[in-house]
Amino acid sequence: MALVLDNSVLDAILAQVRPLLGQGKVANYIPALAEVPASKLGIAICTVDGGCFTSGDALERFSIQSISKVLSLVLAMDRYEGDEIWRRVGKDPSGQPFNSLVQLELEQGIPRNPFINAGALVVCDMLQSRLSAPRQRMLEFVRMLSGVSDISYDARVARSEFEHSARNAAIAYLMKSFGNFDNDVIGVLQNYFHYCALKMSCLELAKTFLFLANQGRLPDGDRPVISPLQTRQINALMATSGLYENAGEFAWRVGMPGKSGVGGGIVAIVPHEMSIAVWSPELDGAGNSLAGIAVLEILAQNIGRSIF
């Protein structure tokens, strides 16, 4: 089906969703995140043939939080061969909240997937083992993918999360007790919190994630970021685990691989066509952007796209 997209289509979708603002709750377990105005709402779309469309607060930067888990996985897949990662992290949905400890104890310290906190912490542990400057490397990577040279970390958010890190520290130490964590826990947590504290706008996120809609290639770059097979694998993980215990609900309503963060951002991919980023800070009970999902649901219906 031919794609009919322009900024006014996006304006209309945001207007339709705006009445939902007020129904969710801005994350407050990381105090610095609680200060973000709840009324923000933005969307950006980048297409593989070079178009970009925006509406609302699409150019304002926010904390990408767990959306960064996709980027750290991509970095790790570049550094590790074959099954090395998948001996330490699973590929299945957890059906549990993103920061749950329950399964981890029952399953010998092997996280269900790389998009729950436990899985992302193992990935960060693996990056720490192979990279001399993991934080700098991530910045270079995101700046290269987006083409935006001043993307950076929000040091306040990273510090705020470190000061409230008991649960993530417990997850990491539990994995260490099972032998699934090699490096110093505090050092890895610091890197993980910095990755989560990347500050980006919807437009920057849509540009950054376009390679997942383009078989692993930047639209104008000749060097692939990852292979077409790896691209399918990451999209599969996003479709099955990107929105935690609501991944099934998201597949039902939106029908695209997606990854959310508690900053209220969600990235979604239409393979071979486009990357989409939405932002609305109020979250539902699973920690996903309530209005953000609604925006994606209406968009998917309007443009007639679904991977199913």
Ligand SMILES: NC(=O)CC[C@H](N)C(=O)O
């Ligand atoms: N779902 C999220 O975005 C969670 C990320 C957050 N930094 C945490 O570890 O709790």
